[in-house]
Amino acid sequence: MSFSFSQENLEKIAALKKRYPSPKALCLPCLWLVQYQEGYISLDAIDAISEQTTIPPMEVYRVATFYTMFHLEKREKLQVDVCKTLSCKLCGADDILQHLESKDVTINHVECLGSCGTAPVMQINDKNYENLTIEKVESILEELL
Numbered sequence: 001m002s003f004s005f006s007q008e009n010l011e012k013i014a015a016l017k018k019r020y021p022s023p024k025a026l027c028l029p030c031l032w033l034v035q036y037q038e039g040y041i042s043l044d045a046i047d048a049i050s051e052q053t054t055i056p057p058m059e060v061y062r063v064a065t066f067y068t069m070f071h072l073e074k075r076e077k078l079q080v081d082v083c084k085t086l087s088c089k090l091c092g093a094d095d096i097l098q099h100l101e102s103k104d105v106t107i108n109h110v111e112c113l114g115s116c117g118t119a120p121v122m123q124i125n126d127k128n129y130e131n132l133t134i135e136k137v138e139s140i141l142e143e144l145l
């Protein structure tokens with residue numbers, strides 16, 4: 001399987017190159033562009049990022065594997081990141097988790113999603129869903145599944 005940046009993403013990269021003095025700074029934005037375009041980051045995409053940034057492929061790979069938000073394999077089921085940190089736990093994250101376990105989704109237990117004031121929180125496709133209740137989770141999943 002091969003990878004090519006979409007024309008839109010090539011234009012975004014060209015704009016980013018003007019903004020960042022060092023090509024190394026393009027690594028994270030390029031990883032995000034790939035993930036938004038394909039849903040995951042393949043080895044071919046890492047080569048494409050390397051070509052765009054002049055960063056060696058192994059270095060791009062190390063960055064991609066360091067951050068848990070980047071996915072190096074295609075994910076079939078809807079990925080639901082559920083915060084398991086204190087505020088969310090105190091506000092009912094365990095009930096949300098228990099409810100999600102009966103659904104056809106992949107649950108990822110994650111640390112604080114930065115929205116403790118609106119706990120409990122889950123994240124799907126980089127969007128936070130806050131002040132969760134079982135009913136709210138049901139309605140969100142109905143929309144997405």
Ligand code: FES
Binds near residue numbers: 083088111121
């Ligand atoms: S503790 Fe859950 S968002 Fe911070």
